[in-house]
Amino acid sequence: MKIYNTLSRKEDEFVPIEKGKVKMYCCGPTVYDYIHIGNLRTFIFYDILRRVFEHFGYEVEQVINLTDVDDKIIKNSRERKLSREEYTGAYTRFFFEDIEKVRIKPATVYPKATDNIDKMVEIIDVLLEKGFAYKTEDGIYYDISKFKDYGKLSGVKAGEGMSRIKADEYDKLAASDFALWKFWDESDGDIFWDKGIEKGRPGWHIECSAMSNRFLGDTIDIHSGAVDLIFPHHENEIAQSEAYTGKKFVNYWVHAEHLLVDGRKMSKSLHNFYTLRDLERLGFDPVSFRLMCLDTNYREKLNFTMDSLRRYEKTLNDINVSFKLLQKLEETDDSSIDGSIDESYSKFESALADNLNIPSALSQFFKLIEEANRCIAKGRVGKAEKRQLIGRLNDMNGILDILDKEEAGQEISRLAEERRKLRMKLDWSRADELRREVEEKGYSIVDMEGGDYVLVKRRRYISQG
Ligand SMILES: [Zn+2]
Structure with missing residues (x-):
């Protein structure tokens, strides 16, 4: 199976570290608000990524982290007079509700950043000891000039006259020394950890290095995220993890493109910002949004419009009507099996193995639905053909997951x-x-x-x- 690797900048043949297994880390949500449909596109991609490997017989260990401490979380929870746990706990629940509605299979583990502070401190200690990190009056920083491979993922190079950045969110153009650990100040209130280094809290990047290492080991097969995480987040993760272990961190870096709304970047100020809840309020089935995501290659921008979502809703409905009708269709003894059914299925699998070309795989699913529609129009279907069609559609649905699950009561x-x-x-x-x-x-x-x-x-x- 081939997959595009951001690190090598080409499609590489996938070779696992351990035969039959895939260790996969996917950057998860920061639980400070409802996730928007752009986030959801990325999370649906993680689901597909994992299902495709499972389809080809791999046992997948998938870690998706929950970032439950950062600048915004501290600010918002304090403003609302909620504890950090209460505030992030609510949005964590909403996150799980949303991903279930678009049929994302649960990851192997969803570690919380704040449950892994010990591991972060351990890594920071090693980085200090090895000379990759230094202390200032307000925190502990990573010295990117000490890591000679800095920039190997993103192409952004560490230059002269480095600046230091303490904030979790910052200008994504220039390479800077970044905070591993931020010392407590009054604006943090009672949110801090006192773990053998000066009391404070972790920076964002160290969280993922720590959780990936703790749950999956020094070197993993796949690390995934949206394209905006390539720099600085993933570049910084590599610098931390490889300096810490002295080993290669990730073999395949896999990045999903963004979602646009009406051709523009989604933003609250442009009033084109949607959550899944917004789409539900407008009456849409969340699975229609899943179908829309499947129909655009993950390496291309997806342009979301309400009109296109309506079309997917219609398509989703038609597919399900056809599948139901096929199941009830009168059978004849005619046992002829149409060779095109197997051909479609083998094209479907080739598309999956071809850098997860899901739109192409989906078109083979539609072909079989057309086949079903021809039988429905005739009013009958050969027994063997019916069994084969239903079987293959179900097999394909193991990846796509767009057929209705619930039966009428x-x-x-x-x-x-x-x-x-x-x-x-x-x-x-x-x-x-x-x-x-x-x-x-x-x-x-x-x-x-x-x-x-x-x-x-x-x-x-x-x-x-
Ligand atoms: Zn991450």
């Missing part, structure tokens, strides 16, 4: 069955009443030839004909 099924009987008695008006009742309960009834029907999840932007 007993009450809805009873109403739909009642309606069918009324239609047989040609009692259209009462049948229509029951149809509306089913719709109010979140399902649509799609009628088949001969009076049979299927129930599919109702989506707001779709009107059933």
